[in-house]
Amino acid sequence: MAILTKGPRGTQDVLPGESYKWQYLEKKMMETVKLYGFREIRIPTFEHTELFNRSVGDTTDVVQKEMYTFEDKGGRSITLRPEGTAGTLRSAIEHGLLGDALPVKAAYLLSAFRYEKPQAGRQREFHQFGVEMLGSAAASADAEVIFMVCHLFQELGIKARLELNSIGCPACRAKYQEALRNYFSARREDLCDTCKDRLERNPMRLLDCKSPVCQEIGQGAPMMLDFLCEECTAHFEQVKARLNAMEVSYTINPRIVRGLDYYTKTVFEFVSDQIGAQSTICAGGRYDGLIEQLGGPALPGIGFAMGLERILMTMEACGAAFPEERKCMAYIGSMGEAAGAKAAQLTQQLRKEGFWAECDTMGRSVKAQMKFANKLGARFSVILGDSELEQGVAKLKRMADGSVTEFRLEASPQEPGSLVKVVYDSCLEEVAGALKTE
């Protein structure tokens, strides 16, 4: 029973009373990145499982235990996307976008799926906004992408701190991982169980461990930044210099280790301290080997993703303003069948002009219709009855002050004295009134 009336665990409904916030957010995001040349890409909800194994990484938690994977009726292994980068790159490669002038800039707004235990800021179906900038290896690309996030957050009224790190290229990272293994092996027995395991597979994750013992041991661990090769060091310095030049404030956090395998060099997180434990609201970085690894040309790339649910939570916590929803323009009430038909016709005239108009579809009394009009926040109302039909004239009432203006029922919308014209004039009056007191 309850299975019919309750959504699956970790899913969320956005109800009619809330959706305007999402619409505002999504619009703002796409509009802002458009100023930087990013255009929307739309990709499938599911992909071949292998795509995520190869890009996100076989050893990651996301691939190992969080993916919604199933076999379709054709025997293919299919996975609901756990993130947006893999599908976006696959699409860019498949359709030869990388043969065009570089860089390729794509932005997406999508839902993603991860089988995790839900908590604040974490659900099984969640929504991401992200961008991918493909083809540039220059530090200026890193800086542009990061700056764009700052720009967007400013637009949205969000405060978050930026944390930055470099995890090097495969060459210098290998040396670093070796050094880490040596360091932690000395105290192997004191590490927590998961970290003992990590020691072999992905020693960098030990730095991320929250267990007090591991953290304490990690205090003296070698730092990636000390192992960066010449090229990676230079790149990181340039990124920082660019950010400084653009007056972006950030802190270097040598402990940022992304959980997805494809990252190289620059990695960053935007963190909010107002929304609980799941505090990363935007994360991204460079992935220079990934396109080639997926069968494309040897081109570098950089991108980020942000969780819409977390962004919304942060906005609410920051007291960010959402534009008010547009209210109903006019309610055309009626009593009796003939008047009801006329009301529907007038309502339709207003709608064709682009106004939200309503008439009775519930068979309510006039009083109840007025109450409903009030609830809708209708700016104007009309009541049609037999006498209005006989005289061919009705009154448009401005709900705010009760003032009325007559209009002719049979006038065509373009004619002076028609409902449409009278509504237009009344709006103009209001605007003029609001302006002249200044």
Add this chain to the structure above:
RNA sequence: GUGGGUAUAGCUCAGUUGGUUAGAGCGCCAGAUUGUGGCUCUGGAGGCCGUCGGUUCGAAUCCGACUAUCCACCCCA
């Protein structure tokens, strides 16, 4: 996957040491002279007290399991 909290009306919550027909506020519906909203007043609808089992003469109340939900770990956006 691990831990802790919670589960009563559409929403937010009361509910005395177990004791008859389970309450409030908001919301919804209908009235307060005949065809006009907001404020006020009156009335009404709406609950298998998360599910199953146990203790008891008697359970919303005590116990257990399950489920859901929230928070945290983990992981990540």
